[in-house]
Each structure stands twice: as C-alpha cells, then as structure tokens.
Amino acid sequence: MFVAKPGLVVRVPLAEADDRTLAGRASDGDVRAFEVLIRRHGPLVRGYAARLMGSTDEVDDVVQAAFITAWQQLPTLSDPAAVKGWLLRVANRKALDRIRARKYHDDIDDESRPPLVTPDSTSPEALAEHHAVQSALSRALTELPELQRQCWLMKEVAGYSYDEIGTDLGLPTSTVRGLLSRARTSVIARMEPWR
C-alpha cells in the first residue's frame, strides 16, 4: 500500500487536482488552475458547442469567449464541484448569442456553412457496432431542425429544465415541450433500427 510519509517528496502536477479544487483556486484568481480546467474540459465544451451550432465554424471563437466569461463569473459559481456542467451552460449562452447574430447577419446563405463532420464516412468494416450506432445518433441530431436540436441538447446533455430552456431561447415553456417532444419522437424513431 502506498503511504505518503511526511518529508517524502510527492510532487504532483496541478493537472491531477479535482474539479472542485481547481474551480475554487481559479475563482480565487489562480490562472494556472483555470488553464488546467480549459485543457480538461475544453474538448467537451467545444464538442457541445459544435453540436449546438450545427457547425464547427466559429466554434473556437465561441468557446474562447465562453472561457473568458467563465473566468469572470467563476466567483459566482456556488458549487465549484459542478464546474463542468456550469462551463457547458456558459458556452451554451455564447453559442446561442452567436447563432442569433448569425441569423441576423446572413439569414439567407444558410447552406454555406461547413456542415458538422459526422463520423459516418469511415469504412464500414472498421466500424464497430458502437460506432455505427453513435453515427446514427449523430446523424439523427444533425438532421433535426435547429430549434429542436438546441432544445434536445440543452435538455439531454447540459441538463437544463424546460423552464430554463425557455428562458435562454426566449420561448414559452409549452413551446419548448412541443419542440422537445418532436425531437425525441424523431430521434427515437431514427434509432429504432439500431435497437
């Protein structure tokens, strides 16, 4: 059994600290701890933002802006252990802002954006069934209408409540329920062959 004795040097990098410790330090102004959080959760946040936006275009900017805002708002985070989900929500707001701005500026050339790359182009032989199923889900989500997709991701991935989704999207809760209902029916139907 490993026993750390006083005096025995056990230097471990900050990267091994848990989320709560890191978020606590970062909210106290430790930039190094925040950097570890960026490295740890950056890919998750980026993947989520890309799904939400339906495109990898602009996603780096959005996630960057999200982390900068997160740094400013960290002292308001009441439960530092929940920093991962909280980062998703900060990124969620940034992505929605960007989507709204995009709509305002280029409502017309909707098709010009590079599509989200889904892993369905890999050779079938190489795909384990897991990947095939995941691709099917990935496609099902990609093909959902934008609002439905946003509602679905916010509910199922970021853990928003119906009310919270309504607030952030500027929709009545009943509308959110309707959109989610359609999204779910459609996703479940598309996943049916993979059951």
Added chain:
Amino acid sequence: MTPTDDTSPPSGDDLRTLPDRQLTNDELAGHTIDELIDYYDAGLMPPNDSIDTSAGCQLALADIAHLRQLTMHLVDDDSAAQPPVDEGWITSILSHIGAQVEAGRDVPVFGAEVDSRVVITEGALRAIVRAAGDRVDGVFVGRCRFAGDLTELGAPIEVEVEASMLWGQNLMQTAELVRENIVADVRRHTLLNVVAVNVVVQDVRRPSHVDEGGDGREGNDGGPEGSDGGRSRGRGGREGNDGGGPEGGGDVSGVGGTGGAER
C-alpha cells in the same frame, strides 16, 4: 424558423414513423413519449401502474434508457474527436484573463508607526495562502476564505481553506502541516493576526502515478470518489478532526471512512 420547427405537440400520426413498431398512443396505453421521459427522469417515481404494466411503455422506457446511454457516449466521442487543444488558442484566453484577477479587499501589511500605508490585495493574500498549503507534499489548496476584518490591522482573522490530499496521507498530520505553513507564511508577509486556520479536506486523490496493483480504481479526476467527505477542521492551531472518522487508524487514514462518511 423553418416550417419543421412547428411547435405544436406531435399528433398521433407523427408517432407512426417507426419502421417496425408503431409507437402510437394506443401502444403506450394512452401515454406519450414525453410523459414516459419525465417518468424516467423522476426515477420511475411515484410508481405508475398503468405505465408499469404496459408492455409498450416498457419497450419505450427501454428505448429511452438506451438513448440516454448513447447520448453520453456521443458526448464522450465528440470530446475525443476534437482536435488537440491549440496552444495559441489557450494562450489567447489566458492573455485575456490575466489582468482580470479580482483584487478583493486591501489588506494592510505594516503598522501605523510607518508613515506610508502599504497594502496587499486580498487576492494576493489568497495566493500566499495557496502557495503555503501547496508546499505540503500531495496537497492542493482549493478555495480560500478569510473571516474577520482584513482591513483593520490586528483584527482577529480566521482562514478557511479547502484542500485536496493524497490517498494514504495521514489527513490530520497533513492538515496540521498545512496550517503551520499558512500561519508562518502569512506572518512572514503581513502583520495579520491569524487566530485560526481551518482546513477542509474536500478531496482525497488516488495518485495516478502509483501502481496500486490494479484494483480497478483510477486516479480521481473530478469524480465523486473520495470527494465531499472528509472535513478536518482545526481551530487556533489545535489538532482536530471531527469529520468522518478514519477507519484505518495508525499512520494511514482510511479514505473509505473519510470519503464515504457523507455519501
């Protein structure tokens, strides 16, 4: 908004999109998918006989559970599929935030006998406390708070730090070292009257670089394991451990005991 974003709830017709099996309201004993998802989210509580005894509902619930699982995999896969984090991108974020450390209160460092007033910010004081605690092997200091009037020289100040410690460390001894370091460093840099340093052990990490003989447990990377359990509090420099008694005794603090106490 595209026409397909029609926000009305789906009619029965919309549900008949399944190739093999029809998820009609009849099949679901009059329930809807949304109802079932809410039921699932509520942990199948309170028990609903009509759902529990309907074969169609049970199939749909299995679908829902399966989909939840797939979603979590998808999020993991999306994370893993991201390009390696670009160093320039990180540097750019850090350069934006570097100048924005919240300063907090001004803490006087010298007495009134000195003509000019010298202060350090609360933020800098936190950095001193952090560095002092981090000097103890295996310890990471987390959040740090001060109770008392920092702006008044000589006022009694209590320091509370959260700490992450290493599995196998004697938590009491380690907390004592943390306390000693913090008191020493704060006294070295300021004239603050520190009357207590409270150490809250909020995480006990399995060291990832130590082979534990493959017991299947991984290094704690923010997971629930070992978190939120041990509270080792000592006041006024006194030895104290009134949270989750270590079960191991001797030199080794039982992580199971401290970590599991409040789970």
